[in-house]
Amino acid sequence: MNILFFIISEGLKGLFRSKFSTFLTIASLLLTLTLLNIYFLISQNILQKVGELRGRITIEAFLEDGLSENEITKLQQKILQIAKVDTAVFFSKDAALKKFQELFTDDYSQMIEENPLPASFQIRIRLDGGEQNTAQLISKIEKLEGIDEVIFHRKLLTAMNYYSSSLRQKLIFIGVGLLFISFGMLWINIKITLNAKARLIETMELVGAKRSLIRGPFYVQSIFEGMVAGVGSLFLCYLLVYIFDLKSILPYYELFFYPIYAVLISIILSFFTCFLAIRRRI
Amino acid sequence: MKNIRFNNVTAKYSNGEGIEIANFDIKQGEFVFLSGPSGAGKTTILKLILMTLFPNRGSVEVGNFNSQTIHTKEIPLLRRQLGCVFQDFRLLDDRNVYENIAFVLRITGHREKYIKRRTFKMLAEVGLSHKRNQMPSQLSGGEQQRIAIARAMANDPFIVLADEPTGNLDPETSSGILDLFKVINERGTAVLMATHNRNLIDTFSYRTLQLQHGRIIG
Ligand SMILES: Nc1ncnc2c1ncn2[C@@H]1O[C@H](COP(=O)(O)OP(=O)(O)OP(=O)(O)O)[C@@H](O)[C@H]1O
Ligand SMILES: [Mg+2]
Numbered sequence: 001m002n003i004l005f006f007i008i009s010e011g012l013k014g015l016f017r018s019k020f021s022t023f024l025t026i027a028s029l030l031l032t033l034t035l036l037n038i039y040f041l042i043s044q045n046i047l048q049k050v051g052e053l054r055g056r057i058t059i060e061a062f063l064e065d066g067l068s069e070n071e072i073t074k075l076q077q078k079i080l081q082i083a084k085v086d087t088a089v090f091f092s093k094d095a096a097l098k099k100f101q102e103l104f105t106d107d108y109s110q111m112i113e114e115n116p117l118p119a120s121f122q123i124r125i126r127l128d129g130g131e132q133n134t135a136q137l138i139s140k141i142e143k144l145e146g147i148d149e150v151i152f153h154r155k156l157l158t159a160m161n162y163y164s165s166s167l168r169q170k171l172i173f174i175g176v177g178l179l180f181i182s183f184g185m186l187w188i189n190i191k192i193t194l195n196a197k198a199r200l201i202e203t204m205e206l207v208g209a210k211r212s213l214i215r216g217p218f219y220v221q222s223i224f225e226g227m228v229a230g231v232g233s234l235f236l237c238y239l240l241v242y243i244f245d246l247k248s249i250l251p252y253y254e255l256f257f258y259p260i261y262a263v264l265i266s267i268i269l270s271f272f273t274c275f276l277a278i279r280r281r282i
Numbered sequence: 283m284k285n286i287r288f289n290n291v292t293a294k295y296s297n298g299e300g301i302e303i304a305n306f307d308i309k310q311g312e313f314v315f316l317s318g319p320s321g322a323g324k325t326t327i328l329k330l331i332l333m334t335l336f337p338n339r340g341s342v343e344v345g346n347f348n349s350q351t352i353h354t355k356e357i358p359l360l361r362r363q364l365g366c367v368f369q370d371f372r373l374l375d376d377r378n379v380y381e382n383i384a385f386v387l388r389i390t391g392h393r394e395k396y397i398k399r400r401t402f403k404m405l406a407e408v409g410l411s412h413k414r415n416q417m418p419s420q421l422s423g424g425e426q427q428r429i430a431i432a433r434a435m436a437n438d439p440f441i442v443l444a445d446e447p448t449g450n451l452d453p454e455t456s457s458g459i460l461d462l463f464k465v466i467n468e469r470g471t472a473v474l475m476a477t478h479n480r481n482l483i484d485t486f487s488y489r490t491l492q493l494q495h496g497r498i499i500g
Contacts, residue, residue, distance in 0.1 A: 002391045017376040203372045206332060207433065208361035209389045 007213065011220025021193040022225060025270070028189060029229035030236065032182030033266050037237045039178060043171040045250045050164040057160070059123040059138065060151040061088075067146050072119075075146045079121060082140055084133070086124045093119045118148060179269070186273040190222075194281050201282060215278050222274035223267055230266030234259055283310050284363070284440040286331060286474070290340035293330055301326050302496045303340070308474055310440060313467045315483050316476040318493030324476035327493070328443050331474070332366065333357050345440065362390060365434025365471075369446035371426040373418035373433075380405070380414040383433045390437060404432035408462065424455035431462055441472035448479065460486070 015022045061079070063072070072090060079088045096117035125137060134157065142150045194201070204214050241247060286308040294300035301323045308314050316324045329335040330342050333349060342349040347360045373382050383404050387397040405411040408428035418426055427447060434442050444463065448456035460482065467473045477483065483490055492500040 002388075002393060006388045006391075013377075197376075199372075200374055200376060203374060204385075204389075205358075206334070206361065206366060206372070207386050207389075208358045208364075208437070209385075210355075210358045213389050 003213065007216035008220050010217035012224065014217050014221045015224060018193065018196075021189065021196070022221070025186065025189045025193075025222075025225045026229045026232070028185040029182065029225065029266060029270055030232050032178065032185060033229055033233035033262070033269075034236045034240075036175070036178050036182070036265075037233055037262055038240065039175060041237070041241075041246075041250055043175070045252050047164070047168065047171070048252045050160070050167065054157070054160050054164065057153060057157055059125065059141070061121045061123055061141050062118040062148045062151070063120060064146055064148045065118065067119075071146060075144060076121065078144055079123060079141060082137060084126045084137055086126055087122075088124075089122045091120045091122055093117055096120065182269060183273055186270060187277060190218075190274050190277040194277065211282050214282055218274055218278055219271060222270045226267035226270030227263060229270065230263030233266065234262055284345040285309055285343070286345075286441065286472075287343040288327075288330070288340070289343070291330065291337045291342055292339040293326060293335055293337045299323075300496055301330070301337075304498050306491060306498060308441065308472055311467070311470050311472055313463075313473045313486075313488040314475070315486075315488055315490040316474060316493065317478060317480075317483055317490050319478060322493040323496040324478075324493055325445055326496075327491075328366075328445050328474070328476060331443060332364065333360060358389075362386070362437050363439055363441075365431075365437070365439040365442040367427070367430050367434050367442060367444040367447045369449040371418070371423070371430045371450075373426055373429060375418050377417075378414070379410065379416050379418065379421070379429050382418065382429060383436050386433055386436050400436060404436050407435070408432045422455075423451050424458065427451065427455075427459055428462065431459070431466075435466060435471070439471065441474060442466060444473065444475040446477055447475065448477070448482070456482075 063075070067075070076088050076090060079085055093115050096119065097115050100117060123141070125134070134152075135154075138150050138152055141147060201214055205211075241250075288304045288306050291304040292300070292302050299321075304327070316327060318324055326335065330337060330349070331344055333342070333344070333347075333352065336349055344360055345363050347356060352360065373379075374385060377385070380401055383401045384397050387400055392400070402411065402414075405414055408431055410425060410428055410432070413421060413425060413429075418429070421429065427450075431442075431447075442463070447463070448459050451459065463473050463475065464486075490500075491498055
């Protein structure tokens, strides 16, 4: 109990005994963590945006002419029963014509007696099943009675899928890179600190301090440094978001600031680096 | 009874220098000088006792510990039964005088109340109670060495190892430090002091182990 208390209080005192090294550690952690946070914020926004764009791809299922209202409702229900179909909005012949007229200012209704545009369902599906599933789903819709034709921008979806998965890979790659950089900076810091304290550590060993007792305070110190840097980087991020009004550029802002995780990552990073460096030394 | 015993100890550094076939005892309460020219192997003998160095042949017994059977985890326990004083003092320069002495008591898990009492007692014995809040760098060499001695004695060791404890001090300060060791020894703690200062050895007429080229010659 006394020993544990000693280790913790030594760790805390250590923060102030070697102020410069503490400052250096916290500063480098703060820097990389802020980068990491901002990076996370941006990448989540990008991924979210891409997801949204993909979600906008709809399937148009055109109906045969002359279906009764009852038949249309039944058809709609059948479509909605197919797995992965989210919504199926009915778009009547009149609505189609109206839209057409909006697009082309000339009034064709006088030229053509009958409305030639078919009614349709605007179908939204969940795009998490891969391309094959999507293709199956479309053929299922096509086979339904009363459906004339299904139009789907397959190439657009394929491109979108490819783009978003390669983007995801790149983002993960950058994130891991950033983690490594901060690991490296911390590693160099702790090495410098240990070098500066080599004689001190040796003396402690000579007067009978156990290794665990020499290491312990370093661990405690690293945890506190991680905590301070973690909280600090969050504040810095909030400040940056506020100053540069990033909220308007990065709308998925609340969602992707996980304060507890950010601090936890900082603590783990700091402790883990310290742990590895010290195990190799003492 | 806690003794130190060297049994046919040969300990070599990678370059072939070191100690050859050393045989000697230090009994409880003895005062022994370790003398010899520079490079003779005085510090090497002390390292063998502290077990920062292990013999290539033979064995070193320190109290209940034996260099051949000791486990790495036991080495700190061994060192807590020894006090050590160095030529360059080796105080912990990141904390004040009080904390330097308290450190060796803290690492053994004593209660704060005892630590305080004991630290103040040790400070009083070396006459530096008034300097307890100073940093080591704010003390003179002689004062630093007194603190080092107070630290060495805090855990009540059965022997104090001193490696040229007066090597960095002027003659007057040196004799003060030696008087301290004398008092420590008179209270029953053994002292093993490495020195190449003949004057010292002559004035005190304690038992002397004479070293030359890594061998004990008298
Ligand atoms: N770490 C080491 N590696 C290799 N050789 C060493 C090492 N330490 C000491 N030696 C050699 O071992 C021999 C004995 O050294 P030691 O330090 O015991 O001498 P000493 O009697 O204490 O000398 P001094 O009076 O100068 O302190 C010397 O020749 C020295 O060069
Ligand atoms: Mg020496």
